[in-house]
Amino acid sequence: MKKLLFLTGDFTEDYETMVPFQMLEMVGYEVHAVCPDKKKGDTIKTAIHDFEGDQTYSEKPGHNFALNYSFDDVDVTQYSGLVIAGGRAPEYLRLNKKVIEIAKYFFAKNLPVAAICHGIQILTAADVVRGRKLTAYPAVGPEVTLAGGEFQSIAVTGAYVDGNLVTSPAWPAHPSFIREFLKVMGAKIEI
Known part of the structure; x- marks a missing residue:
């Protein structure tokens, strides 16, 4: 089974954490959801960003999401790909030296990387x-x-x-975002 590393954090966008995590597990990947300074079983708070006709998205409280792996236990050599959630979390996650090293590793090895919305801020910082x-x-x-x-x-x-x-602009793109990532991963889904 291929393992994926999933970077998320407090006030990540709710859908951009919950949906990709569940979709990737659904198709058979072992997905390790992690956040700096948190351990397996800890939760992060998410935020729901919606497009309601304002000049920018609105933000509402989301769900608590339980992390299933400890950040300090991450060994990047064990993963086939990296997924980065969006929302507000990337603005502070990119300040973590290990997060930047993780992003650089996946690019240096030319491994699949998927980033959505503000998750790209980690890539620009790296x-x-x-x-x-x-x-x-x-x-x-x-x-x-x-x-x-x-x-x-x-x-x-x-x-x-x-x-x-x-990459993708925001959660409304999940069907195409995950489909394209699965192609890059070399996954084959038969219907």
Whole structure:
């Protein structure tokens, strides 16, 4: 069974943690959901971001999500891919040296990486988007450009693939985001 590392944290976007985690487990991956300074069994608080016609998304309390693996026990060599949730968590997760080292490892090994919404902030902080085409929540677009990436403005329901990297603007893209990540992972789902 292939293992995936799933980075998330307090005030991550609820759907961007719950849905990919469950979808990837559903198709047979062992997914280790982790957050710095937290252990297996600890919970993180999520936030629900919604698009209700305002100039930006609204935010409401989400669920508590139980982590199933301890961050300090992560050995990156044991994973076939990396998934990074969005929401507000990436703005502080990118300040953690080990989080940055994790992102750099997956790019150095050309392993599959999926990042959604603000999760791309971890990638820009890790300096791994230089020369890459990717998308993110539009407010993160300037960061992508400043980090040397080529921001792709796509529909909120879309996903963008550049080699081993799959990115998406926000949770409405889950069907295409997960489908494209599974392709990059080499998964075959027969119907």
